[in-house]
Amino acid sequence: MSSSAHRDTGHDHAASGPGPDRLWSVQGHLDDVLSTVRPLDPIELNLLDAQGCVLVDDVTVPLSLPPFDNSSMDGYAVRVTDVAGASEEFPAVLEVVGDVAAGQTDPVAVGPGQAARIMTGAPLPPGAEAVVPVEWTDGGLGEGPVAGMRARSLAPEGAEGHVHVYRPAEERAHVRARGSDVRSGDRALAAGTVLGPPQIGLLAAIGRGTVRVRPRPRVVVLSTGSELVQPDEQLASGQIYDSNSFALTAAARDAGAIAYRVGAVSDDAETLRSTIEDQLVRADLMVTTGGVSVGAYDVVKEALAHVGDEDEPGGGVDFRKLAMQPGKPQGFGSIGPDHTPLLALPGNPVSSYVSFELFVRPAIRTLMGLPDVHRPTVTASLAADKALTSPKGRRQFLRGSHADGSVAPVGGSGSHLVAALAHANALIVVPEDTESVEPGTQVEVVLLG
DSSP: OOGGGGOOOSTTSOOSSSSTTOEEOHHHHHHHHHHHOOOOOOEEEETGGGTTOEEOSOEEOSSOBSSSOEESSSEEEEOHHHHTTOOSSSOEEEEEEEEEOTTOSSOOOOOTTEEEEEOTTOBOOTTOOEEEEGGGBOTTSSSSOOSSOOOGGGOTTTTOSEEEEOSOOOTTTTEEOTTSSBOTTSEEEOTTOBOOHHHHHHHHHTTOSEEEEEOOOEEEEEEEOTTEEOTTSOOOTTOEEOOHHHHHHHHHHHHTOEEEEEEEEOSOHHHHHHHHHHHGGGOSEEEEESOOSSSTTOHHHHHHTTOOBTTBTTOSEEEEEESEESOOEEEEEEETTTTEEEEEEOSSHHHHHHHIIIIIHHHHHHHTTOSOOSOOEEEEEEOOSSOEEOOTTOEEEEEEEEETTEEEEOSOSOTTOHHHHHTOSEEEEEOTTOSEEOTTOEEEEEEOO
C-alpha cells in the first residue's frame, strides 16, 4: 500500500490517536481514499467504445457543418426574381432542368426561368438562391398544389417539363447555410466532457473515428458470507439471498464503471484471498462487502489485514472505524502488483450502499477523470412526525424521500432495511454534533437520483 493512503489528513480526522482504536471522520476517510486513487491513463478508443468515457483533450472542428449550403426541404431550387409575385391565380412557370439529390457531387446549374427539383440535404445548385417547398407547387403535374413529392420511380413527371410555383420565396429561404452548425476551427467539445450519444454523433459528423479518453474503470464487486445464496436458488435454514453484490454492481455501473459481480464467497480466508487474486487481472478497483467488523467470522478482515503489496512491505488494507452511522467499520488499501485500490464495505445492506455512495462512487469517478465526483447536495425542510434522533459523535445518514424542497425519512435507522432503501431517493445528513433534529428544520440532503 502506498504510504499516502495511511497519512493523517489533519483536523478532519475525529481521531483518538493512532492504532486500531482510532476513530476516523467521514471526511478524513474520504480524503484518504481520494488522495490515493488516481485517474486512469488515457487511451485512444473507437467512438462507440468511448461511450460513457471522459474526453481528455479539447476537440477542434476540422471542417464546417454543414460543409455546404443545402436544402432544408423537398422542393425546387429557384432564383428569387423568377418567383417574385407568384400566386395560385398567377403562378410562376419554370423549366425543370434536373434533379439534385443528397450526396450528388455534380449538381445542375439553375439559370433564368429555370428550377431544379431538390431533396432535403442536397447541395444548393449553382445559380439558385432559395428553395420553394414542393407544397407550394404543382409538383410538375399541372393539377394544382400537391401535398408532397412522389418517389422517383413513381413520378412520370421526373425532373423534366415545367413546374408551377404558387408562392414567392425570399433569398436563402429553406437553405441551411454552410457552417451554420459549427465552423472550422471552433471547439466542438471541451476536455472533461462525458461522451454520450449526442457527443459521439458530433464527433462522427466532423469525421473523428477515434478519440482519446480516460477509459471507464473496471470494478469488481465481491460479497462474502457463507449464509449467502444466489437469487432463484432454494434457501435453507439460516440463509439469505445475496443482494449486496447486485446492488453495488448496479451502483458501480450507474457511476460510470464497467462492473463485474462475483458470487458470494464463503467465510474462508484462503478462498477469499485466492478469489481476489484471480479477479485482479480485470480490476481497476476492488469492492468487497461483508466481513469487516469484529466478529469471529469476519473473513475480509482476516484475509486482507496482513496482505501487503508485492513490492511494498507493510502495505495492504487498513481496517478502521468511522464516526458514522450506518457504516462504522470500513477497510481501504491497495493490493497486488498494480497496487489496485480496494474498498472493503460492511455487510449490512444499507451500510454497504451508503458506504458505496460516500466512498466508492467518488473513487470511481476520480478514476474516470471527472472534475466533480460527488453526488449533488441541497438543503431541504425536514418533514417528519417527530424529531429525529442521532447518536452523538456520529454523522448519521438516513434514507429519505426528497421533493419540492422538503425531505421525509423513509423507514427506520436499521442498517438491514432493504425495502426502505428501495423507496428512497436521498440521504438525510445529521451532523456529528447534533443529537436531535426537529420537524421543519433545514437539513443537508444528498440526492441519489
